[in-house]
Amino acid sequence: MSNFNVPTREEVSENNQAIFDNLQKAVGFVPNIYAGMGHSKNALGSYLQFSGAASSLTKKEKEVVDLAVSQLNGCRYCQSAHTATAKMNGFTDDQIIELRKGGASWDNKINILAQTAQRIAATKGQVGAEALDSFYTAGYTKENLVDLIMTIGIITITNLFHNVTEVPIDFPIAVEL
Numbered sequence: 451m452s453n454f455n456v457p458t459r460e461e462v463s464e465n466n467q468a469i470f471d472n473l474q475k476a477v478g479f480v481p482n483i484y485a486g487m488g489h490s491k492n493a494l495g496s497y498l499q500f501s502g503a504a505s506s507l508t509k510k511e512k513e514v515v516d517l518a519v520s521q522l523n524g525c526r527y528c529q530s531a532h533t534a535t536a537k538m539n540g541f542t543d544d545q546i547i548e549l550r551k552g553g554a555s556w557d558n559k560i561n562i563l564a565q566t567a568q569r570i571a572a573t574k575g576q577v578g579a580e581a582l583d584s585f586y587t588a589g590y591t592k593e594n595l596v597d598l599i600m601t602i603g604i605i606t607i608t609n610l611f612h613n614v615t616e617v618p619i620d621f622p623i624a625v626e627l
Contacts, residue, residue, distance in 0.1 A: 454486060454614075454615035454616065454617060456482045456485045456486050456617050456618065457485060457486070457488050457489060458485075459471075459480075461488075462485075462488035462489070463488075463491045465491060465495060466488040466491065466494055466495070469484075469488075469494055469495055469498065470485070470488065479620070481531065481620060481621075482527075482617040482618050482619070482620045483527055483528075483531070483608055483611060483612055483617055484497075484498070485617075486611065486615055486617040487611065497604075497607060497608075500604060501604045503600075505597045505600065505601065506591070506593045506594050506596075506597045507594060507597050507598065507601060509539055510539050510540065510541070510560075511560070511563060512601050513532060513535060513536045513539050513541065513549075514549055514554070514560055514563050514564050514567065515563065515564075515567040515598060515601045515602060515605065516528065516532040516535075516536075516601070516605045517529070517532050517533070517536060517546060517549040517550045517564075518549055518550065518552050518564045518565075518567045518568045518571075519567055519568065519571045519602055519605045519606065519609065520532055520550070520605060520609055521550035521551065521552070521568075521627065522552070522568050522571050522572055523571065523605075523606065523609035523610070523613070524609075524613065525608070525609035525610075525612050525613055526612070526619060526623070526624070527608070527612035527617065527619045527621075528605060528608050528609050528612060529550065529624040530619050530621040530622060530623050530624040531619075531621045533546050533621070533622070533624040534621050534622060536549070546624075547625070547627065548564075549564050550624075550627055551627065552564050552565055552567075552568040553565060558588060559588045559589055559590075562584050562585055562587075562588035562590070563585075563588070563590070563598070565581075565584075566581055566584070566585045566598065567598060567601075567602060569581050570598070570599065570602055571602055571606065575599075582595070
C-alpha cells in the first residue's frame with residue numbers, strides 16, 4: 451500500500467485547485483495520478499500542458515504507444531487507464547491485450563508502431579537502422595518519429611510516477627499479462 455497520499459482539492463495550491471476543477475468538468479473526476487502530481491505547485495500543470503500538446507500521431511496511435519510502453523514499464527495504473535481510454539478510441543479487448551504485448555496482428559502500420567515504441571523504450575533509444583527503416587516503410591515520417599519519442603516520454607513520466615508512489619488505481623483494473 452502506498453504511503454504517498456492523494457491530496458484533496460483543499461490540500462493543493464490555488465493553481466492546482468483550478469486544474470482539479472477543470473479535470474472534474476472534463477473527465478468527471480480527478481484521476482489519482484493527476485491528483486498525486488498536485489503535491490507540486492508546478493508539475494501537474496506542466497505535465498498536462500506537455501501531454502495535451504499537438505502531435506502528428508492520432509489519438510489512437512498515442513493509445514498504442516501508451517499501452518505498449520506502460521506494459522513494458524510495468525505500470526498497472528497506466529495499463530488500466532489506457533485500457534479504458536483505448537476502448538473509448540475503438541480498440542477491442544483482444545486488440546488492447548495485443549497492443550500491450552507490443553504488436554497488432556490486424557494492422558501492419560499499428561503493429562510497427564507498437565513494436566517501435568517498445569523497442570525505443572526498452573533500449574533507451576538504441577533501436578538501430580533496421581527498426582527505423584521498418585517504421586518509415588510502414589508509412590511513418592520523421593515528424594512521426596519525433597512525436598513518437600515525445601509520446602514515449604510523456605507516458606514514461608506517469609509510469610514512473612505511479613511505480614514510485616503507488617497511488618491507488620481509480621480505473622477498472624486491466625488484466626495481468
